Amino acid sequence: xxxxxxxxxxxxxxxxxxxxxxxxxxxxxxxxxxxxxxxxxxxxxxxxxxxxxxxxxxxxxxxxxxxxxxxxxxxxxx
Numbered sequence: 001x002x003x004x005x006x007x008x009x010x011x012x013x014x015x016x017x018x019x020x021x022x023x024x025x026x027x028x029x030x031x032x033x034x035x036x037x038x039x040x041x042x043x044x045x046x047x048x049x050x051x052x053x054x055x056x057x058x059x060x061x062x063x064x065x066x067x068x069x070x071x072x073x074x075x076x077x078x
Contacts, residue, residue: 001023001024001065002021002022002023002024002065002066003021003022003023003024003025003031003063003065003066003067003068003069004019004020004021004022004067004068004069005019005020005021005022005031005035005069005070005071006018006019006068006069006070006071007019007070007071008070008071008072008073008075009072009073009075010042010043010073011039011041011043011071011073014039014040014041014042015035015039015041016039024063024064024065024067025063026062027060027062027063028050028057028059028060028061028063028069029045029059031063031069032045032048032050032071033045035071043073043074045059047073047074048071048072048073049071049072050069050070050071050072051069051070051072052067052068052069052070053067053068054068
């Protein structure tokens with residue numbers, strides 16, 4: 001049972017990849033904490049939006065097998 005995690009903007013740069021497949025986590029906060037430690041992400045959870053299967057969702061959503069999860073940091077434009 002696994003999920004696919006997509007990275008964007010600064011998270012993509014920090015991770016050095018655009019996506020990866022991981023074992024299904026017990027929660028989205030637990031998943032982000034693991035990824036933050038693994039990749040050295042500097043954004044706190046409260047600075048990110050999270051989406052599951054292309055739709056923004058609450059951090060309390062329980063990940064299901066096969067979900068595509070995206071962590072989206074704040075972006076700036078000009």
